[in-house]
Amino acid sequence: MNLSLTPGVRHMLLGTFLFSIGSLLIKLAGERVPTTEILFVRGVIGIGFCWCLVRRAGIGMFGKRRFMLAARGIIGFTSLFTEFYAIIHLPLADATAILFVHPVVVAVLAWLTMGERLSAKSMAAVAMSLTGVAVVCRPGFLFGAGGSHLDPLALAVALGGVLFTAVAILTVRSLAKTEHPAVVMLYPPLIITAVSPLFAAGWVNPTVTEWAMLLGVALFMNAGQYFMTRGYAIESAARISAISCLEIVFAAIWGISFLSEIPDVWVVSGGLLIVMGTLIIGHDGPSEQASQES
Structure with missing residues (x-):
């Protein structure tokens, strides 16, 4: 039996880990550091990262459909802000489980707006994943006294982030027909760098350790995005979706190891439903360029 990993799986596994x-x-x-400040640092380094990719590809930086690209950048900024906010204000495993449902929302929006196929099996997977989200969030109107004690605002932001991420992916699909991937990747950090200072409620002077964390956020997430993009380019959707599910597992491990966050039975059960729904969608539907979503 050949247990060696294909190049696409290796890229996706490394990207998911990073x-x-x-x-x-x-x-x-x-x-301690505000969300907009973390975003700003990620944006500045992201511009440099994407500029290197654009130069290496020997293409123009700003693309052909500049209005659409700018809109994609604004959507990407909103998606990243909501993602970062949710990660900061919710337990890491909870936030990751909720945010991970975006492939299911992509499938539904593509069915509603682009006429893509959504089979009965996929519709059942959508219901399964949405049930998983409800189990993780445990809203009081459904669970009564057993409802979640998580920050309601952070939960609302996380759910909004799922929608913005899905819209960002559909925008990338449209742009991919005429634009180089490096150009599409460039616009979100451009918008982030320009816009995030406008929303700053008061920035702090990071310590040396916090500067290392901020640089790590930018470097690890940009490198992760790069390897995930390569994985999506050369591997099947079904295999890739299985690997990407490890992001929830990694989040739980980091939460236990570094944050003293022990996922309860609700998060584990809901996360499993979300993972199963996502895997079914991945096996049954076309691949999304999810790694370019932000």
Whole structure:
């Protein structure tokens, strides 16, 4: 039996691991550093990273459909802000489980707006994943006294982030027909760098340790995005979706190891439902360029 991993699986596994470390560093840095400040640093380094990719590809930096690219950048900024906010203000495993449902929302939006196929099996997977989200969030109107004690605002932001991430992916799908991936990746950090100072409620002077965390967020998440993009380019959707599910596992491990966050039975059960729904969607539907979502 050949147990060696294909190049696409190796890229996706490495990208998922690096992305999970970036999420852990967001959580740690966010104990004192504002969300917009973390975003700003990620944006500045992201511009340099994407500029290198653009130069290496020998193409123009700003693309052809600049209005659409700018809109994609704004959506990407909103998606990242909500993601970072949720990671900082919710337990890491809870936030990751909720945010991970975005492939299911992509499938539904693509069915509603683009006429893509959504089979009966996929519709059952959508219901399964949404049930998983309800189990993780445990809203009081459904669970009564057994409802979650998580921050309601953070939960609302996380759910909004799922929607913005899904819209960002659909925007990338449209842009991919005419634009180089490096150009599509460039616009979110451009918008982030320009816009995040406008929303700053008061920035702090990071310590040496916090600077290391901020740089780590940018480096690990950009590198993770790069390897995930390569994985999506050369591997099947079904195999990739299985590997990407490890992001929830990594989040739980980091939460236990570094944050003293022990996932309860609700998070584990809901996370399993979300993972199963995502795997079914991945096996039954087309691949999304999810690694370019932000």
